[in-house]
Amino acid sequence: xxxxxxxxxxxxxxxxxxxxxxxxxxxxxxxxxxxxxxxxxxxxxxxxxxxxxxxxxxxxxxxxxxxxxxxxxxxxxxxxxxxxxxxxxxxxxxxxxxxxxxxxxxxxxxxxxxxxxxxxxxxxxxxxxxxxxxxxxxxxxxxxxxxxxxxxxxxxxxxxxxxxxxxxxxxxxxxxxxxxxxxxxxxxxxxxxxxxxxxxxxxxxxxxxxxxxxxxxxxxxxxxxxxxxxxx
Amino acid sequence: xxxxxxxxxxxxxxxxxxxxxxxxxxxxxxxxxxxxxxxxxxxxxxxxxxxxxxxxxxxxxxxxxxxxxxxxxxxxxxxxxxxxxxxxxxxxxxxxxxxxxxxxxxxxxxxxxxxxxxxxxxxxxxxxxxxxxxxxxxxxxxxxxxxxxxxxxxxxxxxxxxxxxxxxxxxxxxxxxxxxxxxxxxxxxxxxxxxxxxxxxxxxxxxxxxxxxxxxxxxxxxxxxxxxxxxxxxxxxxxxxxxxxxxxxxxxxxxxxxxxxxxxxxxxxxxxxxxxxxxxxxxxxx
Numbered sequence: 448x449x450x451x452x453x454x455x456x457x458x459x460x461x462x463x464x465x466x467x468x469x470x471x472x473x474x475x476x477x478x479x480x481x482x483x484x485x486x487x488x489x490x491x492x493x494x495x496x497x498x499x500x501x502x503x504x505x506x507x508x509x510x511x512x513x514x515x516x517x518x519x520x521x522x523x524x525x526x527x528x529x530x531x532x533x534x535x536x537x538x539x540x541x542x543x544x545x546x547x548x549x550x551x552x553x554x555x556x557x558x559x560x561x562x563x564x565x566x567x568x569x570x571x572x573x574x575x576x577x578x579x580x581x582x583x584x585x586x587x588x589x590x591x592x593x594x595x596x597x598x599x600x601x602x603x604x605x606x607x608x609x610x611x612x613x614x615x616x617x618x619x620x621x622x623x624x625x626x627x628x629x630x631x632x633x634x635x636x637x638x639x640x641x642x643x644x645x646x647x648x649x650x651x652x653x654x655x656x657x658x659x660x661x662x663x664x665x666x667x668x669x670x671x672x673x674x675x676x677x678x679x
Numbered sequence: 680x681x682x683x684x685x686x687x688x689x690x691x692x693x694x695x696x697x698x699x700x701x702x703x704x705x706x707x708x709x710x711x712x713x714x715x716x717x718x719x720x721x722x723x724x725x726x727x728x729x730x731x732x733x734x735x736x737x738x739x740x741x742x743x744x745x746x747x748x749x750x751x752x753x754x755x756x757x758x759x760x761x762x763x764x765x766x767x768x769x770x771x772x773x774x775x776x777x778x779x780x781x782x783x784x785x786x787x788x789x790x791x792x793x794x795x796x797x798x799x800x801x802x803x804x805x806x807x808x809x810x811x812x813x814x815x816x817x818x819x820x821x822x823x824x825x826x827x828x829x830x831x832x833x834x835x836x837x838x839x840x841x842x843x844x845x846x847x848x849x850x851x852x853x854x855x856x857x858x859x860x861x862x863x864x865x866x867x868x869x870x871x872x873x874x875x876x877x878x879x880x881x882x883x884x885x886x887x888x889x890x891x892x893x894x895x896x897x898x899x900x901x902x903x904x905x906x907x908x909x910x911x912x913x914x915x916x917x918x919x920x921x922x923x924x925x926x927x928x929x930x931x932x933x934x935x936x937x938x939x940x941x942x943x944x945x946x947x948x949x950x951x952x953x954x955x956x957x958x959x960x961x962x963x964x965x
Binding site for chain 1: 765817818819822823825826829830833842843845846847849850851853
């Protein structure tokens with residue numbers, strides 16, 4: 448049974464790991480220098496693939512937007528474990544005495560914050576490149592934009608740790624992540640479309656689905672991170 | 680003391696490999712599932728009448744839902760076995776082997792579900808593939824478990840592989856409820872509930888037989904696959920033990936021919952019999 452002390456320790460560890468990851472990110476600037484340009488490049492390539500007609504791009508904006516976020520999430524999660532890859536991070540985590548659930552939540556929070564920054568930049572990208580209007584029901588768009596990366600990050604961190612020390616994780620990780628994150632992508636796209644079209648009532652069930660995803664994968668990660676850390 | 684710590688997996692391995700009664704049970708199960716499938720083909724193609732609404736297309740119904748049921752059940756068994764492996768009190772390699780065996784069968788049946796669903800779609804909706812929620816989710820499930828099998832196929836220490844696979848299996852299985860509820864949540868083209876809408880009488884019996892036949896086939900395949908997994912493990916252990924003993928034997932063999940005192944050339948050793956590729960080569964014995 449969890450006591451209040453352990454609960455507090457978990458949140459303290461979450462804060463510590465999140466702070467560490469974000470600090471490394473701020474110093475290395477991988478997100479700004481590599482992930483953001485990559486995501487913007489994906490947006491541009493979508494534009495080339497679908498042609499210069501604005502109407503088609505506007506219609507496809509929600510799907511293209513979330514696909515770009517998904518690709519970027521892949522890089523962000525891989526980066527989250529790449530920064531630990533040196534010096535035997537498994538031993539480091541185990542010896543640190545940090546709560547495994549706190550490590551998981553810390554990493555999820557750090558990746559989520561990075562994805563939120565990316566989403567803001569990508570939103571500007573679709574407005575400028577595709578001519579899309581995101582101002583309709585902006586509050587609903589913001590809620591979707593906050594809820595979606597939490598689930599993506601949670602799944603990504605679980606699978607990221609699962610394949611962290613494998614030599615072929617560059618190929619296996621996308622296969623695992625994209626499969627399980629696909630329903631998140633569908634739900635986010637549908638909710639986004641409903642918000643842009645002004646039909647919030649149609650977007651609410653999808654938002655519920657996203658919330659369920661977040662809750663399930665967060666709970667799973669909190670429960671499973673300890674046995675996974677044993678392997679590293 | 681937990682029964683699992685007292686060699687639960689070892690007892691199960693013994694049961695699978697040595698118990699004659701259990702082997703007889705497997706044979707009976709295999710024959711029963713074959714007979715049931717032959718009976719299903721006969722009932723499905725010749726005895727049952729065509730449906731008033733779906734005509735002869737209804738015959739696909741005797742295969743598609745049972746195959747889908749087996750796929751989902753197999754993935755359920757994988758997830759449950761993974762959870763039992765992750766739980767410390769029940770941790771045993773037996774559960775990992777069951778999970779792997781069940782996932783392999785599940786992938787085959789999941790592919791069959793998609794193929795039979797696609798045939799149904801072509802006849803009903805005029806397209807081989809539609810972006811229907813259930814079809815799409817089943818395809819996701821197939822890809823997820825292909826990833827699971829890819830993860831299992833990587834060389835790793837038995838316990839590490841088991842833990843990784845258990846986590847991946849659990850995460851993937853979370854997709855199953857979405858597939859189940861998707862027909863009601865997402866209101867797409869898929870048949871809502873064919874069991875109560877279109878099937879009755881001999882058709883219902885045939886469908887029931889389909890469920891029974893494919894379930895028996897699944898259990899038979901699971902038992903066979905588990906046995907192969909145990910035998911594979913034994914072969915690896917024997918091969919390793921043989922290699923080690925040969926290595927030790929080589930170290931004890933004479934380095935010169937006793938008849939004429941000429942050196943015996945052994946690959947990997949120098950004239951004094953020391954292994955050249957050893958990290959301690961050239962060092963004095965303590």
